Amino acid sequence: MSTSEKAPIGVFDSGIGGLTVVKSIMARMPEERIVYFGDTARVPYGIKSPETVKEYALQITDFLLKRDVKMIVIACNTVSAAAENDVRAKASPIPVIGVVEAGARVAIDHSTRNRLVGVIGTLATVNSGTYESSIKAIDPGMRVFSKSCPMLVPLAEEGWIDNDVAMLTLKHYLNDFQDKNLDSLILGCTHYPLFKDSIRTLLPASVDIIDSADAVAKLVDDTLRSQNLRNTAGKGSLDCFVSDKPQRFQLLAERFLGRNVNQLEVVNVA
Amino acid sequence: MSTSEKAPIGVFDSGIGGLTVVKSIMARMPEERIVYFGDTARVPYGIKSPETVKEYALQITDFLLKRDVKMIVIACNTVSAAAENDVRAKASPIPVIGVVEAGARVAIDHSTRNRLVGVIGTLATVNSGTYESSIKAIDPGMRVFSKSCPMLVPLAEEGWIDNDVAMLTLKHYLNDFQDKNLDSLILGCTHYPLFKDSIRTLLPASVDIIDSADAVAKLVDDTLRSQNLRNTAGKGSLDCFVSDKPQRFQLLAERFLGRNVNQLEVVNVA
Numbered sequence: 001m002s003t004s005e006k007a008p009i010g011v012f013d014s015g016i017g018g019l020t021v022v023k024s025i026m027a028r029m030p031e032e033r034i035v036y037f038g039d040t041a042r043v044p045y046g047i048k049s050p051e052t053v054k055e056y057a058l059q060i061t062d063f064l065l066k067r068d069v070k071m072i073v074i075a076c077n078t079v080s081a082a083a084e085n086d087v088r089a090k091a092s093p094i095p096v097i098g099v100v101e102a103g104a105r106v107a108i109d110h111s112t113r114n115r116l117v118g119v120i121g122t123l124a125t126v127n128s129g130t131y132e133s134s135i136k137a138i139d140p141g142m143r144v145f146s147k148s149c150p151m152l153v154p155l156a157e158e159g160w161i162d163n164d165v166a167m168l169t170l171k172h173y174l175n176d177f178q179d180k181n182l183d184s185l186i187l188g189c190t191h192y193p194l195f196k197d198s199i200r201t202l203l204p205a206s207v208d209i210i211d212s213a214d215a216v217a218k219l220v221d222d223t224l225r226s227q228n229l230r231n232t233a234g235k236g237s238l239d240c241f242v243s244d245k246p247q248r249f250q251l252l253a254e255r256f257l258g259r260n261v262n263q264l265e266v267v268n269v270a
Numbered sequence: 271m272s273t274s275e276k277a278p279i280g281v282f283d284s285g286i287g288g289l290t291v292v293k294s295i296m297a298r299m300p301e302e303r304i305v306y307f308g309d310t311a312r313v314p315y316g317i318k319s320p321e322t323v324k325e326y327a328l329q330i331t332d333f334l335l336k337r338d339v340k341m342i343v344i345a346c347n348t349v350s351a352a353a354e355n356d357v358r359a360k361a362s363p364i365p366v367i368g369v370v371e372a373g374a375r376v377a378i379d380h381s382t383r384n385r386l387v388g389v390i391g392t393l394a395t396v397n398s399g400t401y402e403s404s405i406k407a408i409d410p411g412m413r414v415f416s417k418s419c420p421m422l423v424p425l426a427e428e429g430w431i432d433n434d435v436a437m438l439t440l441k442h443y444l445n446d447f448q449d450k451n452l453d454s455l456i457l458g459c460t461h462y463p464l465f466k467d468s469i470r471t472l473l474p475a476s477v478d479i480i481d482s483a484d485a486v487a488k489l490v491d492d493t494l495r496s497q498n499l500r501n502t503a504g505k506g507s508l509d510c511f512v513s514d515k516p517q518r519f520q521l522l523a524e525r526f527l528g529r530n531v532n533q534l535e536v537v538n539v540a
Contacts, residue, residue: 041318048311049514123518151435154424165421165442168435244319248393 003070003094005231008033008239009220010069012060015043016249017153017190018075019256021099022238024193024217025073029224031234035067037269041244045078046124057083061090063241063269070229073220074098075190075213077121081130095223102219103186103212104134108142110208111183115139118177118207119146121188122153131188145180149173149189156191159255162198170195174202184208194255239263243270272338273364275501278303278509279490280339282330285313286519287423287460288345289526291369292508294463294487295343299494301504305337307539311514316394320352327353331360333511333539340499343490344368345460345483347391351400365493372489373456373482374404378412380478381453385409388447388477389416391458392423401458415450416458419443426461427518429525432468440465444472454478464525509533513540 009032011022016038025034037060039045045053057079064072072091074080079087080098088096107117119131126148135142151169160166177185185207187193193211200209224230240261242249253261279302281292286308295304307330309315315323327349334342342361344350349357350368358366377387389401396418405412421439430436447455455477457463463481470479494500510531512519523531 150428151421151424151430154421158420160421165435165438168438172435 003229005070005229006033006234007068007070008035008237009071009073010035010037010064010067011073011075012037012039012064012079013076013190014039014045014078016040016242016252016256017156019253020190020193020213021073021075021216023257024211024213025220026236026238028217028221029230030236031231033231033234033237034239035064035069036238036240037063038240038242039269040242040249045076046122050082053078053082054086057087058090059269061087063267065091065094070094071220071224072096073216075216077125077130077188077190078128081125081128095227097216097219097223099190099212099216100130100134100188102215103188103210104131104138106215106218107184107186107210108135108139110210111142113183114181115141116143116145116180116182118180118182118185119144119188120149120152120173120185120192121146123148123150125188131186145177145182147173147176152195153189153191156194156255157252161194166195166198167202170198170202174199177203177207182207184210186210187212191256237263239265241265241267243268272340273499274340275494275499276303276504277338277340278305278507279341279343280305280307280334280337281343281345282307282309282334282349283346283460284309284315284348286310286512286522286526287426289523290460290463291343291345291483291486293527294481294483295490296506296508298487298491299500300506301501303501303504303507304509305334305339306508306510307333308510308512309539310512310519315346315348316392323348323352324356327357328360329539331357333537335361335364340364341490341494342366343486345486347395347400347458347460348398351395351398365497367486367489367493369460369482369486370400370404370458372485373458373480374401374408376485376488377454377456377480378405378409380480381412383453384451385411386413386415386450386452388450388452388455389414389458390419390422390443390455390462391416393418393420395458401456415447415452417443417446422465423459423461426464426525427522429521431464436465436468437472440468440472444469447473447477452477454480456480457482461526507533509535511535511537513538
């Protein structure tokens, strides 16, 4: 672990969807070095027991601490829900940022009219109620309406983010939100920022769309500055590590990250 | 293991899609007892290495042999491609039926005009070339045209098999087959039989659609009869075992099987 501002930020996810979070961090803080780990051999986490998810998350935390990171970002809703406190305890004193809390905080700030937040996510995330409990822990007066959207991850991985199939699927899922008078809608899955523009066209203009990747990047920035760990003079870099090289890795990585992954290494953290 | 006709047939899959094969077996041979194992804790296999898939397949084979089965049916394209020979060696002398070979044989029988077979499957199955090599091993003069359809498994699990999204998605995928003069199209994934009626409306009537679940049931029937192992006087039953109880298990099981699963047990085979 490191408390030097020049040290990299560690980011991890069960797969490569977390690269949308990396993209937001790089856009906001291009001077920072990033080490990314995607557990592509063991994805998806959403169907596994919380105990197993915890075990995997702590193995990855170990790996990132050995890479001398100054902060750990959990770019995975399932891990954020199941193991954030365990990761925080292990990583202490270096700061840990979770995607759920980041999204919840920004959504509350954007939901002052009707105090009603919408959440879309995977089946596992929505069933866990993690966004609802995070939001209510911060502000018990908020109401939360959630809907799982199982087709969106496969659509994103197929690259269908704004074609006729994608738009029709989004219409099906978002239909339930139309008459709810939402203040904001949290994109509660690392794959969903790819649909942001498409979703924008399908909801009333009064609904703020909360991109959890952007929310994480903002919280990372604020936290690093408050701890005097923000690197504002670096060149920036991205080193990617995965536990298995999946089918179509480069294609998918480019889709989530918006550019090629040059530094890629397969490692075993188990 | 057992060589008694009263013993059950063992069927396994990486998940619960293999219940479409069980459904076909039960429809054709309602007197048979079936023991099903779905490796729901470790699904999906398609992204894992062949060595890992082999290891898992042999663990499951062990489990089924201990349940005293008279035959093992591999209702999983990935296992059929990666580990069929290993399962056969371990299970010997009891017979082993694989979904790929069963589908390949039926497709060849139905492709005498242009000798051109189409295959749709997951990314892993299509990239492995397993149907092409199985078909050419039996009849080197056949031509095979394959296309991966990554959206179909999530569509089936969402229950969208003939709505507007499903039809539009199928049109995208089947478009490449329209001008190919196919004799037959293999549904090369255990989830795909759910789309059979929808696919039928989108292809020329001259294309025979090969439901690999039905192909397996036929080969099971033929093989049991040839070895005097066919139970024609039993009451029939289905015992289901899974390695983890996934989200929405009963709903999905009913979708694939066409009825409730009454006997369900979670077991660890590792």
